[in-house]
Amino acid sequence: MSTGPIATSTRPTAVSPGNRGEARLLAFIYDRNATRSHAILDMRLEGCRTYARRHGWQIADQWIDRGDDALGPGRPRFAALLEIMRTQARIRPVLCLVHTWDRLAHDGELRIALQQRVAQAGGYVATTFDESDERAHAVLVGRSDA
Numbered sequence: 001m002s003t004g005p006i007a008t009s010t011r012p013t014a015v016s017p018g019n020r021g022e023a024r025l026l027a028f029i030y031d032r033n034a035t036r037s038h039a040i041l042d043m044r045l046e047g048c049r050t051y052a053r054r055h056g057w058q059i060a061d062q063w064i065d066r067g068d069d070a071l072g073p074g075r076p077r078f079a080a081l082l083e084i085m086r087t088q089a090r091i092r093p094v095l096c097l098v099h100t101w102d103r104l105a106h107d108g109e110l111r112i113a114l115q116q117r118v119a120q121a122g123g124y125v126a127t128t129f130d131e132s133d134e135r136a137h138a139v140l141v142g143r144s145d146a
Contacts, residue, residue: 026095027060028060028096030063034071094121118140124137
């Protein structure tokens with residue numbers, strides 16, 4: 001299995017009112033922080049907010065897993081993000097915005113598993129470096145028509 005993120009698009013699609021009759025894209029900002037230091041975390045979060053604003057996306061909120069929760073697959077704050085994303089995906093396009101792929105996980109298999117959870121909730125993952133797994137949605141949810 002590949003250890004890199006599934007990223008087939010270099011730039012997430014900007015959905016704006018009027019280009020498909022849909023509501024403005026809703027960005028769910030996610031990060032994790034295993035240390036007590038917050039300075040770098042704050043810079044990453046501000047980078048995500050700036051990126052979302054620059055693309056005209058509405059920001060739902062930010063979810064941060066901390067300490068041991070930031071390291072394992074459980075991720076309670078990530079799970080909370082997905083619950084809200086699932087309800088919003090029924091009415092508008094949604095994405096999970098991270099600073100870099102490593103903000104999901106350093107481990108490639110865990111990262112892909114988290115990307116799959118986002119896809120199953122109806123969204124996709126994008127980074128502030130113009131990377132996205134949007135085009136891999138069918139593969140991530142396990143559809144055979146990919």
